[in-house]
Amino acid sequence: MTSTRCRPGPAWIITPGLHGNRFASAHHSGAAVAVVDIEDSVAPADKQSARTASQTFFTPPNPPCTLGIRINSLTTLDGIKDLAALAAYTTRPDLILVPKVESPRDIELVAACLDAPDYTPQIWALIESPRAFDALPAITRAPRLGGLIFGSADYAATLRCDLGWSALHYARSALVNAAAAANLPVIDAPTWKLDDPDLLLRDAQRARELGFHGKGCVHPRHVHLINEVFTPTTEEIAQAHALLAAADASGGMVTTVDGQMRGAPFFQAAREFIAETDRPS
Structure with missing residues (x-):
């Protein structure tokens, strides 16, 4: 199983857990990490269906990229159910993405529930609230933490601020600084406008200049540009x-x-x- 301190490549793609017809596209998008989501993209009534459907995301032999899953917050019953379901998966994820992390206990809980002699997945934290930023020194000391990802949408919603680069520049800078202090890789949030390649290019360039190791995306057509920006010339x-x-x-x-x-x-x-x-x- 991959190391918890592995630094996957620059493009991370996330796809909804109920849309099995998109799984192969995510796997073969060219992203270094493909994540199936059973959190924000799944309605509360469909969580169990998503847990079941997402098992097939991890079954293809010799996948071309690291395969991960974004579970629900561990402060919710669905998050606890997710851990129980993952422990029973026949083929388990390389990477667990934990949303709304505000304490190192979230990372410790995932490790306690899932680590086994033959299985130690990467555990990454989504940092997406003011409380999380206040707790970053403690969160980044969690021994099993593999890296950090900026959750811009939830953070901006909490602050009631714009999603533009200027409004979130402080948060990005603080996150990169904390990650560097802990020698952890850090991935930027997606660019949410799907049909604006110029904006995506600017966002990716600024993220790299600031010190991010890569960038998330929600559509396969964003992968190539992100890879291009973050690949050294x-x-x-x-x-x-x-x-x-x-x-x-x-x-x-x-x-x-x-x-x-x-x-x-x-x-x-x-x-x-x-x-x-x-x-x-």
Whole structure:
């Protein structure tokens, strides 16, 4: 089973648990992670049907990506029922996405219920409330936490603010900072407008610039662009190697590279960039 500290690739696609006809499309969308959702996309009366239907999401042999499930909040009865159902799945998810996390206990509860000698799924937290942001230092210390995802829709609804980039810039910055302090990967929320590729491009570029490792999406046609934005270019890789060469030549001292002053922080960033680029997917 995959490591809890694995860093899956940039595009994450989520698909409703009751729409089995979309499962194959999600699997083969080109996303690094495909998540079946039995939380927000499923009405309360249909939760049990979604738990049953979602089992087939994990049955294809040799899936081309990491397969996960977004369960219901563990402060609800449906969330507890989800854990019981997952424990009985014949083929279980690689990754559990826990919504509305506001305490490390949520992560600990999932691990306590599902971990077994032959099964230790990745456990990721959706951070989507002001309370969650206040509790980030504690949440990120949970030993079994694999990473963080920004839940922009719920967060904006709680604040009664706009979903635009400016309104949520503080939250994104705070989340990236907390993730970096804990050495955890962090994934940005989807761009909710489905037919605005220019907006998606801008959002993905800004998310990468801010320090996110990837971005969620709710439609397969968003996957390619997200992958393109978050995949290092040959020029970026060449620039990083040039920085490392300059570091070696200067003995790690401040030097000039392409007319710009560069020193230890830039050299370290280049080393980490190259290491991340060379890491097997």
